Amino acid sequence: MDYTHRRNRRLSEDGGKSVVQTRQEHYDIVVCGGGLAGFCAAVAAARLGSTVCLIGDRPVFGGNSSSEIRVTPHGAAAFHAYARETGIISELLIEERSVNHETIRENGWTNSVWDMTLYHMAVSTPNLTFYLNTSVTGVQMDGSRTIRSVTARMTGAETELRIGGQIFMDCTGDGVVADAAGCEWRWGSESREEFEEPHAPLAASNDTMGSSIHFKARDIGRPVPFKAPEWTVRYEDPAFFAGQGRHFYELESGYWWIEIGVPWNTVYDQEKIRHELTRHTLGIWDYIKNRDPILKERAAHLALDWIGQVPGKRESRRIMGRYLMTEHDPAGKTVFPDEIAYGGWFIDLHTAGGLLAGSAEPSSAEGYKETTEYAVKSYCGPYGIPLRILLAKDVDNLMMAGRNVSVTHAALGTVRVMATTALMGQAAGTAVAIALRQGIGVAEVTERCIGEVQQQLLRDGCFLPNVRGCDPEDLARRARVTASSSEPVQGAGPDSLDPTGGFILGDREERRRSKEPLNHRRGQWIAVGPERIRSLSVCLTNDSGSEQTVAAELVDVEHIWDYRSRGSARLAQAELVVPPGKKQWIRWELSPDETALMRPGRYIRLDLLPCPSVEWHIAGTVIPGHTSAYEMGGGRMRRYRDGGTLSYRVTPPQSCFSAENVLSGITRPYDYTNLWRSDPADSVQPWMEMEWKEAQTISIIEVTFPGHLLREYHNYPPFYRDPQTAKDYCIEVWNGDGWREVVRVEGNVQCKVRHKLDEAICANKWRLSILATWGDPAAGVYEIRCYGP
Secondary structure: OOOOHHHHHHHHHHOOOOEEEEEEEEEEEEEEEEHHHHHHHHHHHHHHHOOOEEOOOOOOOOOHHOOOOOOOOOOOOOOOOOOOOOOOOHHHHHHHHHHHOOOOOEEEOHHHHHHHHHHHHHHHHEEEEEEEOOEEEEEEEOOEEEEEEEEEEOOOOOOOEEEEEEEEEEOOOOOOHHOOOOEEEOOOOOOHHHHOOOOOOOOOOOOOOOOEOOOOEEOOOOOOOOOOOOOOOOOHHHHHOOOOOOOOOOOEEOOOOOOOOOEEOOOOOOHHHHHHHHHHHHHHHHHHHHHHHHHHOOOOOOOEEEEEOOOOOOOOOOOOEOOOOOHHHHHOOOOOOOOEEEOOOOOOOOOOOOOOOOOHHHHHOOOOOOOOOOHHHHHOOEEEEEEHEEEOOOOOOEEEEOOOOOHHHHHHHHHHOHHHHHHHHHHHHHHHHHHHHHHHHHHHHHOOOOHHEEEEEHHHOOOOOOOOOOOOOOOOHHOEEEEEOOOOEEOOOOOOOOOOOOOOOOOHHHHOOOOOOHHHHHHHHEEEOOOOOOOOEEEEOOOOOOOEEEEEEEEEOOOOOOOOOOOOEEEEEEEEEEEEEEEEEEEOOOOOHHOOOOOOOOOEEEEEEEEEEEEEEEEEOOOOOOEEEEEOOOOOOEEEEOOOOOEEEEEEEEEEOOHHHHOOOOOOOOOOOOOEEOOOOOOOOEEEEEEEEEEEEEEEEEEEEOOOOOOHHOOOOOOOOOOOOOEEEEEEEOOOOOEEEEEEEEOOOEEEEEEEEEEEEEEEEEEEEEEEEEOOOOOOEEEEEEEOO
């Protein structure tokens, strides 16, 4: 019997009344919300063996990052070198860039390739069931502290779902599940008095950051007229834009500052906000096309191609958890015992009202100047995030991830960006899966198995600033590791060439190389090898016509984000005499006592103090893990430009890319380079080898290759494959007489790879050979792990 006949029969039996189909299902974990936080939570838990149901109310995954809203994911790497988020979000972004033809810009450019990247991962993940176009409409409780199930309604399907579970996750952004379950939540801004937060207003307020929609325009090669409907907002005054921090950097796509919230409620007045944003967006396009004398010339050939109709929200309910994170935590880099993620965006609090307010977000209103009092106050990270802000305090089997976590309004300014919420989602999914495996409640994780959660996150490719990988099950930690060669670091100069093109990106090159006097203290991180450093040189230009003196210091630093310009141990100091001339190498000879203070296997920072008559040149390449910063004020430094390498030389060259680095427990430059890198001058095909005194039974091999860390996602072009990443590689096992190949991969683009062997091997050594990279003449590896059955 076909569906129509069944439907007609049901209509007649029920007197012509519509009948809604009801289904009941049960899973280990129910994740509500299909944005990046919910998506990463669901995938993480399913990969660890839990049965998971993911419910999303939109037709695509990704939330604000989807092609419906088109906000590209931001995170810590926007402000800090080598701080890009890894784990599931990295897998997705690497895959998307490798196959997408579209350039990524700030807003409005996301296409369906991103949607399908997420969809493909969801479909391909065992244990994961998902329902799109499905909204949670109710919560059923067992008592006051346990959720039994949620009710959800499928759009256009006349189907209601009753989905039960052991543990629930509210990743809805608005805290829909937590609110229905009776959880306490906060709304708006706390007063300055409550937590003494520098960014908090004097008086508490219900004001929230607003929502935005974006647009995209297309150059069609000929003049295109535009006539705005009568119901749009009419803009006339140029001062409303540039004078209030609303900048038109590019005309082909929309702007975050097309934002409205107050006086409307971002939950209950969503439809009103959508309409108002549409009126303003068309009015702004009308201003660009028809009113501004400069902009209308630039936009003459542009046609409006797309306008979003789903507002991207920034703030609504914040659910109270087992810990309330305040602004002091990211600003002071609080070290939490239950650290499960990290952030590094600045404390970015948009002006309530958006377009209806007197000015845009403060840093934009200042023209994004980097050394103002506001810039110093709001710059933070990278900092750790505790699991407790994801644990609802009022319901025992409920977690949160995303912008609805337990933070103050001021702290939300930094944790709300999507790459950070994705990390929180993966952490939540991991914690829940481990809690179920151990038969404990999620609230018990922080006391009973937080170490296991942290080690699992590290194994799955995540990074934690204050936790080092030390998995006792990892057989590689007991092996002796050797390699074909390792590249010595002797520095780089302004005329050094990047043979891979991996760090230099098109039209950014001129800005990156543009002249900039030494107006502020500037520092270059240098990795110290076992060799004693005898001298350092810097490449300087002095155009003043007279001899200049530059004060130099060597500073002991804890890691590459140790931005202290005061308070660190000073290892050596000198005055460098710079005669008039261009690109001169000025040498600093170190005494044996100064050299002895440097710790092998750690970083030092070479600082030059201000001397406006001198230029310290940027190197023409980037030495991996060798970043730079400058003093922004208040005794603090921040990333210098894109965090690349300044021109320096070190004598003797330092062996800081040795094979042993792959066992450091950290998979990026941090306290050290943590990278094995082969010597490109060596003609031997690069390989790494692990050997044990006795044979080991191995069934899983995991490798982390370099790439995709230095800069954030926005900086990578279409069809991008990172030159440092291994393209082709093989794994071979020693059988006593020779090498037997057990894995061969061609065309790899991912940095984190995992191989479960067809059958376990028993051997005392195996080898990874890098057959080709995507362009880098050197091969590299951050970490190797191997596990038994």
